[in-house]
């Protein structure tokens with residue numbers, strides 16, 4: 001028997017398997033594939049040479065060759081699957097979103113966090129100034145009965161002075177008996193009533209809070225705004241104490257070159273009453289459009305507590321005297337930061353808000 005064309009098959013098979021194992025990428029595999037198992041492969045030429053064999057030997061050799069081809073093809077498929085998996089893992093690795101990195105990155109660049117708005121921070125600063133001067137801070141309701149907002153403050157129903165406060169009425173109880181407070185002065189009444197009830201006079205308090213008036217918003221007015229009220233009830237309190245508190249506060253909040261002055265005014269709940277003005281912060285007193293060339297800007301009202309108010313809350317005016325003042329927190333912020341139009345305070349434009357962080 002002549003030597004079989006398949007004599008070197010085992011060697012050839014292991015060479016093929018070795019080259020398959022040496023393939024390092026899918027591209028290499030695709031390139032090598034025709035050479036390994038295609039028409040130009042050793043296996044293909046062996047297949048051809050089988051034609052010269054006797055049918056019996058050809059069947060035997062054919063089966064051997066078939067088996068060798070099956071082993072080589074399955075080695076190639078295994079290699080292909082392995083290389084494909086490696087390629088996929090490499091892609092995933094390159095694409096991987098490392099959440100740990102993102103968190104650490106965010107910590108290195110501080111996240112943008114919010115901050116109190118200008119009105120809130122102004123209120124806190126004002127509270128700080130008054131607390132330093134010995135006042136405590138009190139709170140009162142935003143919805144009041146007519147009695148607290150007006151009557152107890154010596155403004156009886158139908159009194160013409162009510163026209164000073166354009167009032168929002170709440171649809172509760174008898175018509176026009178429940179109001180959104182038009183000023184913080186009703187909180188004075190609550191504090192005095194409470195002090196009488198609990199026998200805790202004297203009072204040295206400031207009361208900041210939100211107020212409401214049926215005003216059309218413009219550059220210097222908002223329909224929802226903030227006031228801070230001050231109330232002192234003690235023995236021997238005079239107008240000089242009031243003026244001193246106003247002046248001390250003005251310099252502490254606005255700075256030493258801003259002064260205050262009191263001009264005669266009228267409020268039903270104080271007697272005498274005064275309007276409280278400070279040097280115009282825009283022109284520093286020289287006169288400009290904002291202050292109508294006067295050099296002064298009105299901030300609020302003040303005065304000595306009217307005996308009618310003491311009567312309403314049951315305080316003995318022979319033993320006690322006191323003063324009150326009230327002014328706009330929004331107005332303070334506007335003047336201190338030279339804000340041309342107060343409506344910027346409620347528009348929530350972040351370009352405006354960011355300036356006061």
Ligand code: PHE
Pocket residue numbers: 182183184185229267270300301302303324325326327
């Ligand atoms: N409540 C007054 C206002 O709204 C201001 C004021 C407070 C006046 C206290 C005198 C005393 O305008």
